[in-house]
Amino acid sequence: MSTSNDNQRHRDVPSARRSYISRRKLFVLGFMAMCAAFAGFVLSYRRSTLEAFLDTLIPRDEFGPSATDIGLTDIIRQKAERNHWRFVELELAQVWMNLKAGGSFAGASEARRNEIVSQMEASGPDSVLWKAYHFARTHCMTYYYANAERATALGFVGPPQPDGHEEPAALWTGAANG
Secondary structure, three states: OHHHHHHHHHHHOOHHHOOOOOHHHHHHHHHHHHHHHHHHHHHHHHHHHHHHHHHHHOOOEOOEOOOHHHOHHHHHHHHHHOOHHHHHHHHHHHHHHHHHOOOOOOOOOHHHHHHHHHHHHOOOOOOHHHHHHHHHHHHHHHHHHHOHHHHHHOOOOOOOOOOOOHHHHHHHHOOOOO
16 A cells, blocks of 8 residues: 555656656666776777787888878778778777787787787688788778878879879978969
């Protein structure tokens, strides 16, 4: 009988005056907060793996900056996100790289990272790892060497267009139009 009185009492109280939150809602909110925190951790973990992978392909040396120094991480990620299967392959490859490195590909030594990347390259054309490796390598090299600053630093002083196209030449040589 007291249950019907409690239900009646709750119906009589306007919803704006209720000041409690049900245990179910509290549990759901807590679960959502934990998921959001975990998602933030996973995203930063995957980003560091991709950065280490790209810097293994093109490391910083006396000739120039690394792949991540010129912002290739975001470019590769955006390219992968445009194609669902490429994105999945890249994500699976990052998980594999972390497992092979003993937990963190980014935290592995340079020699270990080179060994893991060599295994990806040798895995064969039907492998997800091979596809992810070639996708990332192709775009990394293309965008790295197509960058005007990198090209001029390497001694390439002409525009990629035929002579007479002055506007692109200014981008490649740093000379003002004029």
